[in-house]
Amino acid sequence: MTxxxxxxxxxxxxxxxxxxxxxxxxxVLAGSYTVLLGPSGSGKTTLLSILGxxxxxxxxxxxxxxxxxxxxxxxxxxxxxxxxxxxLFPHMSVLANVAFGLKMRKIERKTRHARxxxxxxxxGLDQAARKRPHxxxxxxxxxxxxxxxxxxxxxxxxxxxxxxxxxxKLRRQMQDELKAIQKRVGTAFVHVTHDQxxxxxxxxQVVVMNEGRIVDGGAPEQVYARPRSRFSAGxxxxxxxxxxxxxxxxxxxxxxxxxxxxxxxxGAAKAGDEIxxxxxxxxxxxxxxREAWLHxxxxxxxxxxxxxxxKRVIAVSDSMPPVQMILRVPSQEGIRIKEHxxxxxxxxxxxxxxx
Amino acid sequence: MRxxxxxxxxxxxxxxxxxxxxxxxxxxxxxxxxxxxxxxxFTGPSLRWYETVLGDERLMSSLVNSLILAAITSIIAVVxxxxxxxxxxxxxxxxxxxxxxxxxxxxxxxxxIIGMGLNILFNQLAMPxxxxxxxxxxxxxNLPLCFAIIYSQMGEHHVAIERAARDLGAxxxxxxxxxxxxxxxxxxxxxFFLSMTFSWDEFVIAFLLTRFETTLxxxxxxxxxxxxxxxxxxxxxxxxxxxVILVLILELVVLRxxxx
Numbered sequence: 001m002t003x004x005x006x007x008x009x010x011x012x013x014x015x016x017x018x019x020x021x022x023x024x025x026x027x028v029l030a031g032s033y034t035v036l037l038g039p040s041g042s043g044k045t046t047l048l049s050i051l052g053x054x055x056x057x058x059x060x061x062x063x064x065x066x067x068x069x070x071x072x073x074x075x076x077x078x079x080x081x082x083x084x085x086x087x088l089f090p091h092m093s094v095l096a097n098v099a100f101g102l103k104m105r106k107i108e109r110k111t112r113h114a115r116x117x118x119x120x121x122x123x124g125l126d127q128a129a130r131k132r133p134h135x136x137x138x139x140x141x142x143x144x145x146x147x148x149x150x151x152x153x154x155x156x157x158x159x160x161x162x163x164x165x166x167x168x169k170l171r172r173q174m175q176d177e178l179k180a181i182q183k184r185v186g187t188a189f190v191h192v193t194h195d196q197x198x199x200x201x202x203x204x205q206v207v208v209m210n211e212g213r214i215v216d217g218g219a220p221e222q223v224y225a226r227p228r229s230r231f232s233a234g235x236x237x238x239x240x241x242x243x244x245x246x247x248x249x250x251x252x253x254x255x256x257x258x259x260x261x262x263x264x265x266x267g268a269a270k271a272g273d274e275i276x277x278x279x280x281x282x283x284x285x286x287x288x289x290r291e292a293w294l295h296x297x298x299x300x301x302x303x304x305x306x307x308x309x310x311k312r313v314i315a316v317s318d319s320m321p322p323v324q325m326i327l328r329v330p331s332q333e334g335i336r337i338k339e340h341x342x343x344x345x346x347x348x349x350x351x352x353x354x355x
Numbered sequence: 356m357r358x359x360x361x362x363x364x365x366x367x368x369x370x371x372x373x374x375x376x377x378x379x380x381x382x383x384x385x386x387x388x389x390x391x392x393x394x395x396x397f398t399g400p401s402l403r404w405y406e407t408v409l410g411d412e413r414l415m416s417s418l419v420n421s422l423i424l425a426a427i428t429s430i431i432a433v434v435x436x437x438x439x440x441x442x443x444x445x446x447x448x449x450x451x452x453x454x455x456x457x458x459x460x461x462x463x464x465x466x467x468i469i470g471m472g473l474n475i476l477f478n479q480l481a482m483p484x485x486x487x488x489x490x491x492x493x494x495x496x497n498l499p500l501c502f503a504i505i506y507s508q509m510g511e512h513h514v515a516i517e518r519a520a521r522d523l524g525a526x527x528x529x530x531x532x533x534x535x536x537x538x539x540x541x542x543x544x545x546x547f548f549l550s551m552t553f554s555w556d557e558f559v560i561a562f563l564l565t566r567f568e569t570t571l572x573x574x575x576x577x578x579x580x581x582x583x584x585x586x587x588x589x590x591x592x593x594x595x596x597x598x599v600i601l602v603l604i605l606e607l608v609v610l611r612x613x614x615x
Contacts, residue, residue: 052522074522085512087519091537100533104524152523 003066005030005188006051006079006156011060013046020046021057022212028156029205033182034190035220037199037236038209044192045160047209051190052081052158065155075104078155082162086145088133094120094144095129101152119151120144122181139170146178150185159191163198175201196236200224208232230276230353239278241353242323246273254352259319260296267352276353279345281312284327286335288344296343299325304335315341379595386588393585404589414590417574422597424486424570425554428493433547435494436501441535444509445517455506459499469495470563477564484566492560497550504549508542541609548605552598 004027013021021043028034036044049055050062053074062070069077080101089097095116102112120126123143133141142162149157162178163171179202182189193199199206200220208216208223208231216223216232227233233241244258246269254265258277269275279296288295299315310328313335317323325343329335385393389401408414443455461469473492474484482488513535520534536543558572565573571594578587 054518054522074518075524075526079522081519081522083515083519085515087515089516089520089534089538091540100520100525101523104526104529148519148523 004028005065006190007061007063008047008051009061009063011047011050011057011062013043013050013055013057013059020212021050024060024209024212024214026207026214026217028188028190030155030188031186032188032204033179033202034188034205034207035199035203036190036192036207036209037194037196037203039194039235041211042209043212044194044209048081048158048160048190048192051156052079053077054081079158080149080152080154081158081160082142082145082149084160084162084164086133086141088141088144088148090133092132093129094125094131094133094136097133097144098148098151101148105152116147116151119147122150122184123147123177138166139174142166142174143177146181150181150187154187156188156190159189161192161194163193163195171195171198172201178202199236206236208236210235224280226351227278228354230278233278233351233353237280238326239280239351240284240323240325240327241276241278244275244277246271246275249273259321259323260317261319263294263296263350264347265350265352266348267354269352269354278351278353279349280351281326281328283345283349284325285344286327286329286333286341288346292346293344294347294350296325296345298340298342301335301337301339301341304337306331311335315343317343382588383592383595385585386592388585388588391584393583393588404585407586408589408593411586414571414574414578417569417571418593420486420568421555421571424490424493425551428490428497428554429547429550431490431494432497432501432550433505433543436498436546437505437536437539437543439498439502440506440509441531444506445514459503461495462499462503466496466557466559470560473560474563484564486565486568486570488564489561489570492564493554493557496557496560497553500553501546501550504546505539505542508539513538545605545609548601548609552601555597555601556594 006028008024008026011021011024012019024043024047026034026047036047038044046055050057051064053069053072056071060070061068065078074081089100092100095113098116098119099112102115107115117126117129120129123146125140125143125147128136128140133144136144142165146162159178163174166174175198178189178191191202203220206217206220206223207214208229210231215229216227216236220236223232224236227236227239230241233239242258242260244256244263246254247257247262248255249269249271252266252268254267254269256263256265256275256277263277265277284296285293297317297319299317301313301315303314305312305314308331310331311333313327313329315325315327317325318340327343335341384397386404387399387401389398389403439458443451443458448454470492473488473495477484477488516538517530517534520530525533556572557570558576561570561573562576571590575587575590575594578590
């Protein structure tokens with residue numbers, strides 16, 4: 001069992017009387033890419049600031065590389081941060097910006113310039129070394145900030161919404177580059193974002209946060225396929241979510257009474273529990289084998305949105321109470337508004353939300 | 356009426372600028388007078404009075420005194436103003452707003468009051484009148500100005516940049532020296548030169564607080580007591596020229612170079 005590189009243990013934080021973090025624990029493995037995902041106000045940036053040393057938590061402990069860093073100031077932590085607005089030094093050249101951390105570590109001029117140039121090469125900006133930050137585009141500034149933070153060889157690199165200021169196309173491109181750079185340098189990255197696509201594309205481990213708590217976590221595939229909470233089922237991708245009551249529980253095989261009929265599901269629950277179930281849109285079909293698939297009843301199509309490779313269909317079930325169903329169908333499917341359709345899914349795709 | 360309007364505007368402008376600049380023009384013009392009295396008719400141009408000025412040791416040494424005093428007190432005022440501005444802008448403390456208004460308060464107090472106050476204080480302390488005493492007075496009048504200028508330029512966005520420097524391992528003094536001060540360079544420069552110009556032609560405090568060695572304005576006042584000659588015009592023109600140079604440097608280096 002390898003010890004995690006950075007450990008946040010039972011951290012809570014208050015601003016005045018208001019809790020921004022409640023009993024949060026996260027482990028970051030060496031060389032991994034961790035994404036803290038959540039809407040604004042979820043506490044993800046506060047958690048990052050606690051890792052970086054800009055905020056001392058009200059309760060709990062931060063251990064980085066085996067040392068208790070809870071009260072250690074940012075300068076003395078083996079972490080560096082790429083700030084949301086980059087915070088480049090406007091009066092210095094790009095090279096001097098990148099070399100700054102090395103200068104503070106009293107590394108001799110020649111060596112630090114050589115290392116800064118190497119790092120600029122890694123982010124593809126060695127040609128711009130003599131320029132000033134204001135002469136660069138947003139994407140280039142982002143890379144300078146990345147190079148400046150990486151050149152001092154931190155154990156953990158913290159990125160605070162690093163792509164937030166870029167337009168969508170550039171964001172996707174930088175996203176791929178970030179991942180490639182992380183693989184090359186092998187530093188553990190902790191990245192804050194509210195963009196779930198970004199999170200899924202980048203993360204080895206995603207930590208979903210809401211209202212100061214961690215509501216889900218794990219590999220993005222796992223969080224997507226088996227969300228633990230209603231929040232992550234709705235925030236990381238979308239889902240059809242409905243309530244149900246367990247009528248029979250037999251060794252994790254459940255029979256659930258729902259507005260869509262009696263359905264079988266898997267999960268840890270006992271008879272009598274009120275629970276919620278979720279289905280991902282791509283797992284809901286218009287046809288299904290009646291034997292092996294679950295019939296989710298009939299529904300009336302209320303909206304069809306063409307999205308290129310597929311159509312996103314919103315429908316309302318005929319059941320009482322009605323359930324809003326979201327599904328994806330192939331683009332060539334001739335589905336129309338007001339049409340009535342039968343809906344199906346496989347039992348394994350019916351996810352029990354435990355929180 | 357339409358045609359009259361520009362004419363009226365021009366006439367008004369000429370009167371206004373004439374009102375402002377005529378005394379200076381007269382001063383400079385009659386400094387080139389060839390005869391003994393700075394009154395019309397103009398008998399120049401001649402540089403004889405400038406020669407007299409340059410040959411006057413008392414005047415020249417007081418001119419050097421004034422320049423040195425202005426430079427040193429301005430540096431002190433800028434450094435103190437910068438540190439005060441940094442402290443009050445970056446750290447929240449009880450009564451911060453009060454301290455801020457207290458530090459700028461001397462801007463509203465007349466130089467006469469400040470000079471008299473310091474005079475009484477130095478008397479109590481048995482400290483003789485000297486250029487150093489006048490220097491203290493100049494720091495007192497220029498510090499609030501430097502503080503106000505520098506404080507107004509300490510933007511919130513600088514906070515994030517300073518935090519980034521700290522994150523990269525900079526100590527507090529390194530943040531100040533490598534990040535904060537260079538980013539505020541235009542404000543530091545502007546306050547230095549403004550402070551120079553104020554100190555350069557300040558009379559009342561220097562008059563009250565110096566005795567044997569004194570500054571140029573006080574020396575000119577001594578000269579004026581013995582009557583008007585074109586010599587006073589010549590030294591007055593020198594004072595004016597130095598002020599113009601200071602303002603030009605300020606304009607060219609700071610105001611034109613301001614990045615958008």
